[in-house]
Amino acid sequence: MLKPILFTLIVTLSFPSLGRSLKVLIDPGHGGDAPGAIQGPYQEAHYTWLWSQALFKELNKSKDFKPFLTRKKGQSLSLEKRVEVALKTKPDVFLSLHLNSFKDPDVSGMEFYIQKSLSSNDMANFLAQFESHEEIQNSTSTQFDFLKDLKLDLTHELILTGLVKKKLQRKSKLLAETLKKHFPDSRIKYGDFFLLKQLPHVSLFIEVGYMSNPKDLKNITRPQFIKKQVKKILLGLRLYKQSHHF
Numbered sequence: 001m002l003k004p005i006l007f008t009l010i011v012t013l014s015f016p017s018l019g020r021s022l023k024v025l026i027d028p029g030h031g032g033d034a035p036g037a038i039q040g041p042y043q044e045a046h047y048t049w050l051w052s053q054a055l056f057k058e059l060n061k062s063k064d065f066k067p068f069l070t071r072k073k074g075q076s077l078s079l080e081k082r083v084e085v086a087l088k089t090k091p092d093v094f095l096s097l098h099l100n101s102f103k104d105p106d107v108s109g110m111e112f113y114i115q116k117s118l119s120s121n122d123m124a125n126f127l128a129q130f131e132s133h134e135e136i137q138n139s140t141s142t143q144f145d146f147l148k149d150l151k152l153d154l155t156h157e158l159i160l161t162g163l164v165k166k167k168l169q170r171k172s173k174l175l176a177e178t179l180k181k182h183f184p185d186s187r188i189k190y191g192d193f194f195l196l197k198q199l200p201h202v203s204l205f206i207e208v209g210y211m212s213n214p215k216d217l218k219n220i221t222r223p224q225f226i227k228k229q230v231k232k233i234l235l236g237l238r239l240y241k242q243s244h245h246f
Protein backbone atom coordinates (compact mmCIF):
# COMPACT_ATOMS: atom_id res chain seq x y z
CA MET A 1 0.00 0.00 0.00
CA LEU A 2 1.17 3.49 -0.77
CA LYS A 3 2.20 5.12 2.45
CA PRO A 4 -0.24 7.87 3.48
CA ILE A 5 2.58 10.38 3.62
CA LEU A 6 3.30 9.85 -0.06
CA PHE A 7 -0.14 10.74 -1.21
CA THR A 8 -0.20 13.66 1.23
CA LEU A 9 2.94 14.85 -0.51
CA ILE A 10 1.50 14.31 -3.95
CA VAL A 11 -1.67 16.20 -3.03
CA THR A 12 0.33 19.07 -1.50
CA LEU A 13 2.58 19.40 -4.49
CA SER A 14 -0.04 18.95 -7.18
CA PHE A 15 -2.94 21.02 -5.93
CA PRO A 16 -1.75 24.38 -4.60
CA SER A 17 -4.78 26.45 -3.64
CA LEU A 18 -5.16 30.04 -4.75
CA GLY A 19 -5.40 33.15 -2.64
CA ARG A 20 -4.94 31.65 0.80
CA SER A 21 -2.49 32.49 3.57
CA LEU A 22 0.96 31.00 3.43
CA LYS A 23 1.41 28.72 6.44
CA VAL A 24 4.86 29.36 7.86
CA LEU A 25 6.22 27.20 10.65
CA ILE A 26 9.04 29.02 12.44
CA ASP A 27 11.46 26.84 14.36
CA PRO A 28 13.55 28.64 17.01
CA GLY A 29 16.76 26.58 17.05
CA HIS A 30 17.81 24.86 20.32
CA GLY A 31 16.17 26.08 23.57
CA GLY A 32 15.71 24.90 27.16
CA ASP A 33 18.53 22.49 28.05
CA ALA A 34 20.18 23.13 24.68
CA PRO A 35 21.73 26.62 24.57
CA GLY A 36 23.28 26.14 21.10
CA ALA A 37 26.43 28.14 20.36
CA ILE A 38 27.87 30.24 23.16
CA GLN A 39 29.93 33.41 22.74
CA GLY A 40 30.86 35.01 26.06
CA PRO A 41 27.56 35.89 27.74
CA TYR A 42 25.56 35.30 24.55
CA GLN A 43 23.61 32.05 24.11
CA GLU A 44 22.29 31.16 20.67
CA ALA A 45 18.94 29.81 21.93
CA HIS A 46 18.06 33.10 23.59
CA TYR A 47 18.42 34.90 20.27
CA THR A 48 16.85 32.24 18.03
CA TRP A 49 13.80 32.80 20.23
CA LEU A 50 13.93 36.61 19.84
CA TRP A 51 14.30 36.30 16.07
CA SER A 52 11.53 33.71 15.78
CA GLN A 53 9.15 35.67 17.97
CA ALA A 54 9.84 38.86 16.00
CA LEU A 55 9.23 37.04 12.72
CA PHE A 56 6.06 35.46 14.10
CA LYS A 57 4.71 38.88 15.18
CA GLU A 58 5.56 40.47 11.85
CA LEU A 59 3.91 37.69 9.79
CA ASN A 60 0.90 37.63 12.11
CA LYS A 61 0.11 41.28 11.21
CA SER A 62 -0.57 40.31 7.60
CA LYS A 63 -3.46 38.30 6.16
CA ASP A 64 -0.99 36.84 3.68
CA PHE A 65 0.53 34.63 6.36
CA LYS A 66 -0.44 32.17 9.02
CA PRO A 67 2.61 31.76 11.27
CA PHE A 68 3.27 29.02 13.81
CA LEU A 69 6.13 28.31 16.22
CA THR A 70 7.51 24.82 16.87
CA ARG A 71 8.21 25.53 20.54
CA LYS A 72 7.54 27.88 23.42
CA LYS A 73 10.02 30.23 25.06
CA GLY A 74 12.75 28.34 26.91
CA GLN A 75 11.31 24.94 25.95
CA SER A 76 13.56 21.98 25.19
CA LEU A 77 12.40 20.20 22.06
CA SER A 78 14.15 17.29 20.36
CA LEU A 79 14.58 17.27 16.60
CA GLU A 80 12.17 14.31 16.38
CA LYS A 81 9.51 16.34 18.20
CA ARG A 82 10.09 19.26 15.85
CA VAL A 83 9.41 16.92 12.92
CA GLU A 84 6.20 15.80 14.65
CA VAL A 85 5.07 19.40 15.12
CA ALA A 86 5.72 20.05 11.44
CA LEU A 87 3.79 16.95 10.36
CA LYS A 88 0.79 18.08 12.41
CA THR A 89 0.99 21.73 11.33
CA LYS A 90 1.48 20.90 7.62
CA PRO A 91 3.18 24.20 6.77
CA ASP A 92 3.81 25.50 3.26
CA VAL A 93 7.20 26.64 4.47
CA PHE A 94 9.37 25.53 7.40
CA LEU A 95 12.10 27.91 8.60
CA SER A 96 14.57 26.93 11.30
CA LEU A 97 16.35 29.99 12.70
CA HIS A 98 19.91 29.85 14.00
CA LEU A 99 22.96 31.97 14.81
CA ASN A 100 26.15 30.64 13.30
CA SER A 101 29.58 30.23 14.86
CA PHE A 102 33.01 29.45 13.40
CA LYS A 103 36.62 29.26 14.61
CA ASP A 104 37.70 32.04 12.22
CA PRO A 105 36.19 35.31 13.57
CA ASP A 106 36.53 36.96 10.16
CA VAL A 107 33.79 34.77 8.70
CA SER A 108 30.52 36.69 8.72
CA GLY A 109 27.14 37.10 7.03
CA MET A 110 23.75 35.54 6.68
CA GLU A 111 23.36 32.08 5.16
CA PHE A 112 20.45 30.02 3.85
CA TYR A 113 20.93 26.26 4.06
CA ILE A 114 19.21 23.72 1.84
CA GLN A 115 19.38 19.96 2.37
CA LYS A 116 21.74 18.33 -0.13
CA SER A 117 20.55 15.30 -2.11
CA LEU A 118 19.53 12.34 0.01
CA SER A 119 21.26 8.98 -0.04
CA SER A 120 19.07 5.87 -0.42
CA ASN A 121 19.67 5.28 3.29
CA ASP A 122 18.30 8.76 4.11
CA MET A 123 15.27 8.02 1.97
CA ALA A 124 14.62 4.73 3.74
CA ASN A 125 14.82 6.60 7.08
CA PHE A 126 12.45 9.23 5.77
CA LEU A 127 9.90 6.55 4.88
CA ALA A 128 10.45 4.56 8.07
CA GLN A 129 9.58 7.45 10.38
CA PHE A 130 5.98 7.34 9.17
CA GLU A 131 5.46 3.69 10.02
CA SER A 132 5.58 4.62 13.71
CA HIS A 133 3.22 7.60 13.46
CA GLU A 134 -0.31 6.24 13.60
CA GLU A 135 -1.71 9.69 14.22
CA ILE A 136 -0.19 10.96 11.01
CA GLN A 137 -1.43 8.03 8.99
CA ASN A 138 -4.97 8.62 10.24
CA SER A 139 -4.91 12.33 9.52
CA THR A 140 -4.42 12.07 5.78
CA SER A 141 -7.01 13.13 3.24
CA THR A 142 -9.60 10.66 2.05
CA GLN A 143 -10.16 12.69 -1.10
CA PHE A 144 -7.30 10.90 -2.75
CA ASP A 145 -7.93 7.43 -1.44
CA PHE A 146 -7.56 6.06 -4.96
CA LEU A 147 -3.83 6.54 -4.54
CA LYS A 148 -3.86 3.98 -1.76
CA ASP A 149 -4.75 1.42 -4.40
CA LEU A 150 -1.35 1.88 -5.95
CA LYS A 151 0.20 -1.10 -4.29
CA LEU A 152 3.86 -0.25 -4.46
CA ASP A 153 6.77 -2.32 -3.29
CA LEU A 154 9.55 -0.71 -1.27
CA THR A 155 11.75 -0.08 -4.33
CA HIS A 156 9.02 1.91 -6.05
CA GLU A 157 8.09 3.71 -2.87
CA LEU A 158 11.72 4.78 -2.57
CA ILE A 159 11.78 5.96 -6.18
CA LEU A 160 8.60 7.96 -5.63
CA THR A 161 9.94 9.35 -2.37
CA GLY A 162 13.14 10.34 -4.13
CA LEU A 163 11.20 12.24 -6.80
CA VAL A 164 9.07 14.04 -4.24
CA LYS A 165 12.08 14.96 -2.12
CA LYS A 166 13.88 16.27 -5.23
CA LYS A 167 10.93 18.49 -6.02
CA LEU A 168 10.88 19.77 -2.42
CA GLN A 169 14.60 20.47 -2.62
CA ARG A 170 14.10 22.47 -5.84
CA LYS A 171 11.31 24.47 -4.21
CA SER A 172 13.42 25.04 -1.10
CA LYS A 173 16.22 26.36 -3.31
CA LEU A 174 13.74 28.66 -5.03
CA LEU A 175 12.61 29.93 -1.64
CA ALA A 176 16.23 30.59 -0.62
CA GLU A 177 16.87 32.44 -3.88
CA THR A 178 13.72 34.52 -3.39
CA LEU A 179 14.70 35.42 0.20
CA LYS A 180 18.22 36.26 -0.93
CA LYS A 181 16.85 39.03 -3.16
CA HIS A 182 16.25 41.02 0.02
CA PHE A 183 19.64 40.04 1.47
CA PRO A 184 22.09 40.56 -1.42
CA ASP A 185 25.16 39.82 0.75
CA SER A 186 23.81 36.49 2.01
CA ARG A 187 24.93 33.08 0.75
CA ILE A 188 23.02 29.93 -0.20
CA LYS A 189 24.65 26.69 0.92
CA TYR A 190 23.91 22.97 0.94
CA GLY A 191 24.23 20.95 4.11
CA ASP A 192 23.13 17.78 5.82
CA PHE A 193 20.48 18.31 8.49
CA PHE A 194 18.36 15.72 10.26
CA LEU A 195 15.38 18.09 10.32
CA LEU A 196 15.51 18.95 6.64
CA LYS A 197 16.03 15.32 5.71
CA GLN A 198 12.97 14.15 7.61
CA LEU A 199 10.52 16.90 6.68
CA PRO A 200 8.11 16.49 3.78
CA HIS A 201 7.96 20.29 3.37
CA VAL A 202 9.70 23.17 1.65
CA SER A 203 12.27 23.88 4.35
CA LEU A 204 15.35 25.95 5.08
CA PHE A 205 17.79 26.75 7.84
CA ILE A 206 18.42 30.46 8.17
CA GLU A 207 21.68 31.29 9.91
CA VAL A 208 21.11 34.98 10.56
CA GLY A 209 24.81 35.78 11.14
CA TYR A 210 27.96 34.69 12.99
CA MET A 211 28.18 35.02 16.76
CA SER A 212 31.92 34.47 16.34
CA ASN A 213 32.24 37.65 14.24
CA PRO A 214 32.22 40.78 16.47
CA LYS A 215 30.38 42.98 13.96
CA ASP A 216 27.74 40.32 13.23
CA LEU A 217 27.30 39.60 16.94
CA LYS A 218 26.61 43.27 17.67
CA ASN A 219 23.97 43.35 14.94
CA ILE A 220 22.18 40.04 15.38
CA THR A 221 21.65 40.53 19.11
CA ARG A 222 20.19 44.04 18.70
CA PRO A 223 16.35 44.27 18.75
CA GLN A 224 16.27 47.06 16.14
CA PHE A 225 18.38 45.04 13.72
CA ILE A 226 16.26 41.93 14.31
CA LYS A 227 13.11 43.90 13.56
CA LYS A 228 14.57 45.28 10.33
CA GLN A 229 15.71 41.85 9.16
CA VAL A 230 12.44 40.02 9.89
CA LYS A 231 10.60 42.65 7.83
CA LYS A 232 12.87 41.72 4.92
CA ILE A 233 12.22 38.01 5.49
CA LEU A 234 8.50 38.83 5.27
CA LEU A 235 9.05 40.60 1.94
CA GLY A 236 10.90 37.56 0.63
CA LEU A 237 8.16 35.21 1.79
CA ARG A 238 5.54 37.44 0.17
CA LEU A 239 7.41 37.31 -3.13
CA TYR A 240 7.61 33.51 -2.82
CA LYS A 241 3.90 33.35 -2.04
CA GLN A 242 3.00 35.52 -5.04
CA SER A 243 5.14 33.55 -7.44
CA HIS A 244 3.58 30.30 -6.22
CA HIS A 245 -0.04 31.46 -6.25
CA PHE A 246 -0.81 30.64 -2.66
Ligand SMILES: [Zn+2]
Nearest residue numbers: 029036098099
Ligand atom coordinates in the same frame (compact mmCIF):
# COMPACT_ATOMS: atom_id res chain seq x y z
ZN1 LIG B 1 22.03 26.50 15.86
